[in-house]
Amino acid sequence: MADRRGVITVISGFSGTGKGTLMRELMSRYDNYTLSVSMTTREPRAGEVDGRDYFFTTDENFEKMVEEGKFIEHAGYCGHYYGTPRDFVYKRLDEGYDVLLEIEVQGALQVKEKCPDALLLFVTPPSAEELKKRLEGRGTEAPDVIKERLERAKEESKYIDRYDYLLINDDLDRCTEEMHSIIQAAHAAPGRNTELIKTIIDSLYTIH
Ligand code: ADP
Numbered sequence: 001m002a003d004r005r006g007v008i009t010v011i012s013g014f015s016g017t018g019k020g021t022l023m024r025e026l027m028s029r030y031d032n033y034t035l036s037v038s039m040t041t042r043e044p045r046a047g048e049v050d051g052r053d054y055f056f057t058t059d060e061n062f063e064k065m066v067e068e069g070k071f072i073e074h075a076g077y078c079g080h081y082y083g084t085p086r087d088f089v090y091k092r093l094d095e096g097y098d099v100l101l102e103i104e105v106q107g108a109l110q111v112k113e114k115c116p117d118a119l120l121l122f123v124t125p126p127s128a129e130e131l132k133k134r135l136e137g138r139g140t141e142a143p144d145v146i147k148e149r150l151e152r153a154k155e156e157s158k159y160i161d162r163y164d165y166l167l168i169n170d171d172l173d174r175c176t177e178e179m180h181s182i183i184q185a186a187h188a189a190p191g192r193n194t195e196l197i198k199t200i201i202d203s204l205y206t207i208h
C-alpha cells in the first residue's frame, strides 16, 4: 500500500472533444497516472488493440460480468455496452496511482455515488462547429454514427453541472496542464483526508 492513495478521476465530454488525446498527453508527461481500460461490446476501430484501448467482448459475456459485480459502473452508449472493470482500478489506487476513467455521464454519476471522493471533470470543445470538425477529422466513424454522437452530446450537456470542473480543450498543451493541476490539487481535498483530520481534531481536545 502506498503512503498516499491515488485520486480516482473521471473524464467525460462529448465524443470528439479530445478526451483520448488529453489522456495520452497526461500519461506521456507524468508518471503518476494510470488509465483504466474499459470493456465494451462495440467493434474495434482500425488501429485499436484489445487490452490496450479496450477489452472487446460480447453482449453475453458483458451481461454475465455485470451480474457477477465485476464493474464499478457500466452504461449503454449508442447501442453498445461500456463498463469499468473494478479490481484493476482499486488495486492501482492503493498503489498510489491517480486512475483516469474516460467514461460517459451515466457511468460518471455511478462512480460518484460509489466513491464520493472521485473527481469529476467534464471537457468541452471550444465550439460545436469545432466538435463536428474534430469528429469528422478523426475519420473513424461513418456519417450516421457521427450524427448519432452529436445527438448524444445534447443529452450529455444536461449533466455538466453534476461535475466538479469544466475544462475547455482549445489548446491541447494548456488544457493538459490545467487538468494535471486540478487532479494534483484534489489530493488535498478534506473528503480524501478524513483520517488525518480526525487525528488533528482529536489532539485539539487533548492539548493544554
Ligand atoms: P474523444 O476521445 O473525446 O472522442 P479524440 O481524442 O479521439 O476525442 O479527439 C478527436 C479528434 O480531435 C482527434 O482527431 C484529435 O487529434 C483532435 N484533437 C484533440 N484535441 C485537440 C485540440 N486541442 N485541438 C485540435 N484538435 C484536437
Ligand code: 5GP
Pocket: 012, 013, 014, 015, 038, 039, 042, 073, 074, 075, 077, 082, 083, 084, 102, 103, 104, 105, 106, 107, 108
Ligand atoms: P468510444 O466508442 O468513442 O470509444 O466511446 C464512446 C463513449 O463511451 C465515450 O463517451 C467514452 O467516454 C465512453 N466510455 C468508454 N469507456 C466507458 C466505460 O467503461 N464506462 C462508461 N460508462 N462509458 C465509457
